Amino acid sequence: MFSSKVLHKKENGTEKIIPVKKLISEDDKSVKYVDYTDKEITESIAALVKKDGNCIFDMKFLLGTDRFGRDILSRLIYGARISLSVGLISQGIALLLGVFLGSIAGYFRGAPDRVIMWLVNVVWAFPSILLVIAISIVLGKGYWQAFVAIGLTGWVDIARVIRGQIISIRESEYVEAARAAGFGSSRIILRHVLPNSFSPVIVTSTVGLANAIIFESSLSFLGLGVQPPTASWGQMVFDGYKFLITGTNFGMVLFPSLAILLAVFAVNLIGDGLRDAFDPKLKK
Amino acid sequence: MRNFIIKNLANSLLIIFGVLTVSFILTFLLPGDPAKMMLGQRADEESVQSVRKELGLDRPLYEQYTSFIVRAAKFDLGKSYITNRDVASTILEKFPATIILSVAAMVFAAFTGILAGVISSVKPYTFYDYISTVISLFGISIPQFVLALLMVYIFGAELKWFPISGYIDGGWQYLVLPAFALALRPMAITARITRTSMLEVLGKDYIKTARAKGLSEFSVVMKHALRNALNPTVTALSSSFAATLGGVFFIEYIFNWPGIGSLAMDSIMKLDFPMIQGSILFSAVIFVIINFLVDIAYAYLDPKVKLG
Numbered sequence: 379m380f381s382s383k384v385l386h387k388k389e390n391g392t393e394k395i396i397p398v399k400k401l402i403s404e405d406d407k408s409v410k411y412v413d414y415t416d417k418e419i420t421e422s423i424a425a426l427v428k429k430d431g432n433c434i435f436d437m438k439f440l441l442g443t444d445r446f447g448r449d450i451l452s453r454l455i456y457g458a459r460i461s462l463s464v465g466l467i468s469q470g471i472a473l474l475l476g477v478f479l480g481s482i483a484g485y486f487r488g489a490p491d492r493v494i495m496w497l498v499n500v501v502w503a504f505p506s507i508l509l510v511i512a513i514s515i516v517l518g519k520g521y522w523q524a525f526v527a528i529g530l531t532g533w534v535d536i537a538r539v540i541r542g543q544i545i546s547i548r549e550s551e552y553v554e555a556a557r558a559a560g561f562g563s564s565r566i567i568l569r570h571v572l573p574n575s576f577s578p579v580i581v582t583s584t585v586g587l588a589n590a591i592i593f594e595s596s597l598s599f600l601g602l603g604v605q606p607p608t609a610s611w612g613q614m615v616f617d618g619y620k621f622l623i624t625g626t627n628f629g630m631v632l633f634p635s636l637a638i639l640l641a642v643f644a645v646n647l648i649g650d651g652l653r654d655a656f657d658p659k660l661k662k
Numbered sequence: 663m664r665n666f667i668i669k670n671l672a673n674s675l676l677i678i679f680g681v682l683t684v685s686f687i688l689t690f691l692l693p694g695d696p697a698k699m700m701l702g703q704r705a706d707e708e709s710v711q712s713v714r715k716e717l718g719l720d721r722p723l724y725e726q727y728t729s730f731i732v733r734a735a736k737f738d739l740g741k742s743y744i745t746n747r748d749v750a751s752t753i754l755e756k757f758p759a760t761i762i763l764s765v766a767a768m769v770f771a772a773f774t775g776i777l778a779g780v781i782s783s784v785k786p787y788t789f790y791d792y793i794s795t796v797i798s799l800f801g802i803s804i805p806q807f808v809l810a811l812l813m814v815y816i817f818g819a820e821l822k823w824f825p826i827s828g829y830i831d832g833g834w835q836y837l838v839l840p841a842f843a844l845a846l847r848p849m850a851i852t853a854r855i856t857r858t859s860m861l862e863v864l865g866k867d868y869i870k871t872a873r874a875k876g877l878s879e880f881s882v883v884m885k886h887a888l889r890n891a892l893n894p895t896v897t898a899l900s901s902s903f904a905a906t907l908g909g910v911f912f913i914e915y916i917f918n919w920p921g922i923g924s925l926a927m928d929s930i931m932k933l934d935f936p937m938i939q940g941s942i943l944f945s946a947v948i949f950v951i952i953n954f955l956v957d958i959a960y961a962y963l964d965p966k967v968k969l970g
Contacts, residue, residue: 499680505946508942600927600930631812638808639800646802
């Protein structure tokens with residue numbers, strides 16, 4: 379399995395008994411750490427520890443290290459930035475686009491509605507993950523490309539929901555009153571219609587956020603997202619995937635996978651909670 | 663009925679037209695010269711020019727666009743940069759594998775998902791309901807590639823129950839892991855939707871009537887409630903079926919299942935653009951066609967749909 383231990387060497391320890399040269403850094407005082415994917419190295423170190431009381435194993439890297447000796451736990455923590463920020467920004471883009479187009483379609487109906495719904499259906503027809511991948515190939519690999527690609531595919535759900543909401547709200551009496559008072563369309567949409575249609579939109583965009591995190595990790599799994607050495611969860615899973623069958627360091631796949639899973643799970647839980655909170659039928 | 667079909671057909675054709683346009687735009691925006699990519703970076707200028715001419719890249723944009731649409735209508739999607747094989751026939755060759763995987767997964771997902779949803783709705787807020795809710799939330803939250811990798815590791819590498827890579831011609835065992843990995847998400851969605859809609863139906867008056875008639879609880883739930891609650895479930899299942907028929911990208915790729923998904927993934931890895939474009943187009947068109955058929959089927963089964 380993976381290792382959580384580090385090879386320390388005490389000040390007065392003798393260097394010659396450490397069998398694998400690679401493990402010894404030039405500076406004697408530094409901490410020695412190894413990638414524990416190699417069974418032979420692990421065994422020789424275990425033997426060494428038995429022989430020499432000066433060497434001790436120490437809990438230093440709680441989740442082990444990857445093949446470059448980088449701490450998996452700290453890479454996970456840094457990777458959270460990428461996943462969450464890409465998720466949030468792409469949902470921001472999706473929300474702006476979706477609310478804008480959805481409210482135009484719902485409020486004005488007629489020709490603009492038909493054109494926008496056609497666009498929604500076209501984007502809907504593509505498998506979203508492939509569309510995200512295709513857009514990010516066009517834009518190039520990288521950080522901002524990832525959230526633009528995800529945002530450009532994610533707006534359709536929001537547009538649909540908001541259109542449906544607005545179609546039912548625009549017939550209501552307070553909208554009629556606002557129209558009778560002589561308010562312009564943009565004022566009615568922004569001040570009267572949108573605030574009253576927001577709860578399902580919030581729920582939808584929470585689900586969208588969960589999907590965006592999945593898309594981001596899929597993109598970086600394919601090497602199309604954030605580029606190394608910046609840590610991102612999908613790319614960490616991919617790094618570990620190479621060692622999954624042959625190697626023994628399962629932690630390299632397991633921990634980033636769990637991180638993605640937990641993040642998406644948590645966002646979905648929030649979404650579920652919000653849905654229940656907004657649903658008048660469930661209120662007792 | 664006829665008007666309904668014609669209207670839907672026209673709508674679907676418009677969407678397919680839009681799909682073609684979007685994929686043309688995406689291909690046009692791609693960085694790099696397609697002719698150079700086909701021939702490799704070290705090709706001489708002359709042959710690059712002749713390939714550009716062959717592909718029609720020297721013509722104005724609107725001509726390229728119309729010829730693209732015309733060729734797509736004839737199922738001519740160009741040739742692969744890597745293998746130089748015809749894209750359309752390669753895709754059709756891979757299609758049966760995707761159909762097998764997708765049907766197996768959907769049957770499993772429908773059966774277990776509906777069963778789990780019904781049990782949760784009959785006994786809401788019990789231990790079983792919570793377990794099923796948590797599992798389905800888990801099923802919705804796990805990305806395909808994470809699930810596939812975990813299953814490869816647990817059932818393939820550690821327990822060695824099932825083979826982790828290969829096609830069904832080696833035996834039914836090869837289908838188990840990919841089909842289950844694919845089924846988990848639709849299963850979770852089905853369970854959640856069935857639960858919600860069953861809870862609503864079970865509160866209706868005709869259920870009270872059925873109970874008052876002295877029918878057994880089983881027949882009340884399965885005959886009176888479930889039949890009326892299945893509508894949203896069928897919609898969800900058919901749309902995930904339509905989506906998976908167009909290729910199951912990560913799962914096919916990781917389990918080495920020779921379908922459209924792994925074809926698309928391979929072409930993405932190798933940046934084989936005609937193949938990527940072909941498989942994206944194919945997925946989208948299949949999605950539109952299946953949804954069209956489902957709409958027609960709905961109109962047959964439920965006359966109210968035609969009016970709405």
